[in-house]
Amino acid sequence: MKFVVSSTELLSHLNAISKVISSKNTLPILDNYLFQLEDNRLTVTASDLESTLITSLELDNAEGKGDIAVPAKLLNDTLKEFPDQPLTFKFDLETFGIDIYSDNGKFSIVGQDGDEFPQLPELNEASASTIQVPHDVLQSGIQRTLFATADDELRPVMNGIFMELGSDDLTFVASDAHKLVRYKRADAKAEVESSFILPKKPAALLKNLLLKEDYDVKLQFDEKNAFFNLSNYKLICRLVEGNYPAYNSVIPTNNQNKLTVDRLEFYNTIKRVSVFANQASNLIKFHIQDNQLVISAQDVDFSISAVERIKCQYEGEEIEIGFKSTFLLEILSNITSSEVRVELSDPTRAGLLLPAEKDFDEEDVLMLLMPMMINA
Incomplete structure (x- = not known):
């Protein structure tokens, strides 16, 4: 399995998804990116179990297919030192050896079996809701409310942004019991009224990704997870369980x-x-x-x-x-x-x-x- 990719393009994608990786992972495999190659498309996944970020790149020059886990920090630190140039990646899926060829050199690292990477959660179609949200509405809603979320271990429902999808508007709410922010947008609506609590970490990741987005975001969610589909990225996150307080009463x-x-x-x-x-x-x-x-x-x-x-x-x-x-x-x-x-x-x-x-x-x-x- 091998492919050729621009060093700066790959680093740009990896920088965007690397922020999901926790410094205290319970599973060592989560210190890696999952590289998956098929039909000239490279898909890279990073996860901390609670949140997963996926990005993909179209490649002009690729051979073979398969998946392998690549050490995230080592790869990022290596790519940072390259000027913009094509790099050739060669993978041995038997030994998990990875060779990176530049104009003037060769760099060898050892990966892990991609099959050890946790399986992605799947959407429960029976209970799922789907809505197309304008990217600027989602970005503004998160940006205006994120600062007001709490860090409360006793009341985890306060540690996220409450998103209320209605037939007239889309409402974002955050509160830490001292301050509260309610942000409504009448230019985003849902056919069926529903709601969920988006945790703070994926909200912050999403806010940064949306700054570069030009298209509507396809949002799908069930009782456990939310799936945000952007043009070059996909964010999957576990939702906060519980009922958000009746904020209108305060x-x-x-x-x-x-x-x-x-x-x-x-x-x-x-x-x-x-x-x-x-x-x-x-x-x-x-x-x-x-x-x-x-x-x-x-x-x-x-x-x-x-x-x-x-x-x-x-x-x-x-x-x-x-x-x-x-x-x-x-x-x-x-x-x-x-x-x-x-x-x-x-x-x-x-x-x-x-x-x-x-x-x-x-x-x-x-x-x-x-x-x-x-x-x-």
């Missing part, structure tokens, strides 16, 4: 206090003032009255404090409320509009942060942050 609806402020000025002010906040709590206080927002922080232990005022448009009663600055900065950095709208009801209920203007009509972004006790 979104306050009667918010009579409404503030509109320049997002960048708001962000930079919070960043400066938060330097003076208590390092354990990161508490900053807002005092809003008469089109003026006063942001303050203090650390009693070190006798330091900071106060800054910024102008805003405000409708509502005088209010004082506290938030964790690190969460607030995360949320503001994930809103793209030039102005942000903050809706508050009282100091004990969650505050909503919304873009003052949408990037486009089909988009609906809502970010929620729980307040902190000011006198704690």
Whole structure:
């Protein structure tokens, strides 16, 4: 079995799928790529059991067919050192010896039996759902929500993005119980209403792959796994089991206090003032009255404090409320509009942060942050 391939093209594909490989694999075979050659097509698979990434390349020059496991780190480290040039790979499927020929040399490594690589999960056709999702919708949905997912061993359902497919829109939700993001897109719909929880790691892998994608993504899922088919890649991942919390019930609806402020000025002010906040709590206080927002922080232990005022448009009663600055900065950095709208009801209920203007009509972004006790 042999083939010729461009060093940079192969490395580009391997770099994209190598991120799925865990540094602490329970099976030694998972430290390898699975190379499969058939009919001038090379298919390369990487997996950590929970998630599997598959890529394929069309080859002009190939002989034979078969599969073999190739050490991933060694191959990546080798390919990085080559300038762009054709490389010839020769495989001995009896001894699992691999020879790589360049313009000026030969490099020999030892692979493993490809049959030892775990079998791919198969879609349960009887219970499966299929939808074509625009690549930009999927990329935006993951990008806007991924930062709000939790790392909670006791509640694994919070450790992923809840994807809700409806007849009117596609909704992405993430929350860590302190902050919540709901991102809706009316330009993506499903014929049958369904939902699943996409784990954090495959979501992050998918986000990077979608940046290079130009076509709709075919999404299929059953009760255990999701299959994302891109033009050059396929991602298979095990879904998070369990029911996602009823997130709509925590979104306050009667918010009579409404503030509109320049997002960048708001962000930079919070960043400066938060330097003076208590390092354990990161508490900053807002005092809003008469089109003026006063942001303050203090650390009693070190006798330091900071106060800054910024102008805003405000409708509502005088209010004082506290938030964790690190969460607030995360949320503001994930809103793209030039102005942000903050809706508050009282100091004990969650505050909503919304873009003052949408990037486009089909988009609906809502970010929620729980307040902190000011006198704690």
